[in-house]
Amino acid sequence: MSRRTVLAAGVGAVAGVALAGAGIAAGAAPSMAAPPWWAKLTPRQQAGQRVIFSYPGPTPPQSLLDGITAGEVGGVIFFGENILNLAQIAGVVAQLRAAQAASPIKEPLLLMTDQEGGIVRRLKGMEPILSEKQIGLQPDPDAAATAAGAGAAASLRSAGMNLNLAPVLDVFRVPGNFDDQFGRSYSSDPVIAGRLGAEMVTAQQGAGVAATAKHFPGLGAATQAQNTDLGPVTLTQSLDELRSVDESAFVPAIAAGVQLVMTSWATYPALDAVYPAGLSTTIVQNELRGRLGFTGVTITDALEAGAIDAFGDTGQRSLLAAQAGMDVLLCSSRDMQQGTDALDAMTAALQDKTLNPGHYKQALARVQSLRAGLF
Incomplete structure (x- = not known):
């Protein structure tokens, strides 16, 4: 995620007739395909599968545990303030998993953190130690990127987490x-950044922890002062540069099967002069899915970011993001009410069809596919 305190979710559950071979024998009753797990859920439970919650301090509130047991939470993101030590956070994760086991949702929660390497490590003192910049400067950067992916997976698995919001694939200029000052970019060369990112993804996902390529279409052109956490950011590179430099770094990771892509909150006039990337149908549907062929799960950056203040409250931002094609909504302000506001808005929009029902089910199917493969 871009800067959330770096420093200080088929059309319908319509069952098809199963035909044996070229046809079925006369008089034989057709069999119906099993509906997806979410087809039996209430609208509020369906909405919940697309919302990631966060909470303050080291102890998860009872409201979070109750929401999980009710089947109304898709996942949880953990920050430094939630983590005292490995034993403590592993105990918390076990508690959340127990609540999920008592819920109507049998797929695992998405349990995530930012374990990029360098200074961006919520699991302090754990791998990957090297920042992306340091990896890019190693004598054998490919080996270092692979080691970072394996190390990140081991760190998250030891805490019971199954999703890392890494690697950053921004190509610093x-x-x-902005990226380089924190060591959050592998290289100013998109070929190198893309290759190292894909190697990190392959190693991490090979060890059973989902990876997230971020922040599409790229924040590498942001100046030191351009921080979407704090306010609007407009990046004015040409369409050719945006595609040949920034977006191109995501191509190897997509080819390697990265399971999630996080969009940025910057605005890119070469593609969409009105909406930031995570609210832009042009960027999410046309560029990421259409032009680059990404078929996995899309996840927003922090919904509380200052860059999207002009687009309404949490509920309004959630709907705009979902309408643009974002599958998962990241409520990362460490305030349970933020997640509840997103959940309320998504539930109402599902019930009154403000959100396209077919698109909504496609998003749920992508989330189901992701979660089914995680521990």
Whole structure:
């Protein structure tokens, strides 16, 4: 995710007739395909599968546990303030998993954190130690990127988590700019950044932890002062540069099967002069899914980001993101009410069909596919 305190979710459950071979024998009763798991859920439970919650401090509130047991929570993101040590957070995760086991949802929760490497590590003192910048400068950066992916997976698995919000695939332009100042970019060369990112993804997902390529279509052109956490950011590179440099770094990770892509909250006039990337149908549907062929799960950056203040409250932002094609909504302000507001808005929009029902089911199917493969 871009800067959430770096420093300080088929059309319908319509069952098809199963035919044996070229046809079925006369008089034989057709069999119906099993409906997806979410088809039996209430609208509120369906909405919940697309919302990631967060909470303050080291102890998860009872409201979060109750929401999980009710089947109204898709996942949880963990920050430094939630983690005292490995034993403590592993105990918390076990508690959340127990609540999920008592719920109507049998797929695992999405249990995530930012374990990028360098200074961006919520599991302090654990792998990957090297930042992306440091990896790019190693004598054998490919081996270092692979080791980082394996290390990140081991760290998350030891805490019971199954999804890492990494790697960052931004291609920094100027030394010391927004990404580079924190060591959050492999290289200013999109070929190198893309290759190392894909190697990290392959190693991490090979060890059973989902990876997230971020922040599409790229924040590498952001200056040191351009921070979407704090306010609007407009990146004015040409369409050719945006595609040949920024987006191109995501191509190897997509080819490697990265399971999630996180969009940025910057605005890119070359593609969409009105909406930031995570609210832009043009960027999510046309560029990421259409042009680059990504078929996995899309996840927003922090819904509380200052860059999207002009687009309404949490509920309004959630609907705009879902309408743009975002599958999972990241409520990361460490405030349970934020997640509840997103859940309320998504439930109402599902019931009154403000959100396209077919598109909604497609998003749920993508989330189901992701979660079915996680521990």
